[in-house]
Amino acid sequence: MLRNKLKLLLIPLLTGLLACEQAFARLYDDVMASGYIRIGVYKDFPPYSFVKDGNPSGVDVEIARRIAEAFDLDLQLHWITPDENLEDDLRNNVWKGHYLDKDEENPLAMKHLADVMLRVPYDKAYAYKQDSLGYLINEQVVMKAPYQQESWQVAYDSNRLNAVRTVAVFQYEPIGVEVDSVPAFYFTSAMGGRMRNMTRHYPTPGLAFEAMQKGEVAAVMAMQSEIDWLLKQAGDPQYRLAENGFPTMGKQTWDIGIAIRQSDRQLGYAVEEVLDGMIRSGDMAELFASYGLRYTKPEFYQVMAEVGSEN
Template identity: 35%
Template sequence: MTYGRRAFLGGLAASAGALALPRAATSAPLATVRELGALRFGLYQNNQPWSFEEDGKVVGIDADIARALAEHFGVRPDLALFPADEEVSDDLRNVVWRGGLLGFRKCDVMMHVPFDRTFAAREDQVVILAPYYRESFGAACASGMPECEGMPTEFRGKRLAAELDSIPDFYLIGNFGGILRSDVTHYTSGFDAVAAVKAGSADLAVATDAQIQSALSHAPGDGAKRRKGPLPAMLSPGWDVGIAVDEKSRSLGFAIEEQMDAMMADGRMTAIFAKYGVDWRPASAVAPVA
């Protein structure tokens, strides 16, 4: 998934505050889901560690959460990978409330949606709810890179890595007078960018915290470390991640939200994240779970 133009809609606006939603059920699609025996989830493709293919199977944090939810409701999980469009609004249209023009059948639930009040108010065809993680950006550096904790201007001349057309990409090539632009190599995902550092083919990568943690623990190689300090001039303070359902499917969304709350409370959410090397962090829109 590209955390660039889409993150400007969701991630950079996260400081606007938590989203409050009325719990008035307008329809009861949950009964239909149980009758059909399947719950269809839309997952971003090539979005490691959240959703990706491995040995012909859809895996990742979001995939495991989806399977746990389907098991709770006693139905089969139908996991549908889709490519990210230009904007999250396009993804919501193609995945949740209309379906894709090229035959992609719409889903009951879309995972990994920015949970933000301002953004959600514009998306009146869907309901965004159930925040389950707090995401932010960071950096991973080669183990022997002394400038890792320094100012980004000190990265000049180093082999820098970022996902193409992402906020980390814009951060590196657009800030600091553009002096880092020629040092940046683009990768298909933030996970791959961090993996390049660990493999020794890059000196520093900027990516999301989840991508950094997962790549450092799962990608081949051992030559990387995580930057401890925040990135100067990084505009995004972080953002909450939630789900989306059709506006007519509020009862399904609320049932899922309740079950996800239970998963956060009893440790199952933490265990799913840990499987992929990521520390689970509760969304800022909800009180921390003891």
């Protein structure tokens, strides 16, 4: 009797879990048959993905449009609000969903997940990172298809600095950085902390750049594309690119790719083919240039070019 009661209790639970899986685990055939593809991009993240005059804009938004067009599908943008770390972003937006994002008709199901997530750091070591028990932390997702190489960049006010040949100048001149970012950690800890007192923290690189325009700081450090975008928006030759490196910083360049659910590698391969075509044809570089951004190919394409030049 008790066993039968337990069976009756488990049936709706298992049915609900299956419905949950079906509700958001859209495989390649499901996506193609649905008439639309949902692509995740970060919210309020210029020049990559943002809203301008009520319209979605940015290089990642344009890339998402190219992917949808290649499959003859409508595009649904899934706007991502960043969580504490990338693992949280992948869990909340690619394979599991946020516990607050429920479907009213099916409480066990998540209302929205991205079929593909853009602007994911492509790093094999991170992709195969293990927890303390030896389990893969990111076993539910696949990170692949690098489409851009990103790096760190400093812009400076030429009315205050003749040049930035070394970061040691920021022992004496203030620099603006985004709070809780790699540049923030670097300038408060490098060189024995001698630049800490000259480091100013701002909520976004854009606000740090505005502070430079107001004379509060002499320079700003952020990602290369962010700096390119801010310089283009300013349109003032007073603000220039520095050409220095960042000693003891560690990894200063990294590839950017996509993330898809581990269960749907077929969709990942299809998207990878679209991105590869854009890179090889030069369309990707032209897209970045249309936003005033320099474009650097991912490491794989750079290596292939080097091998080709040697042969």
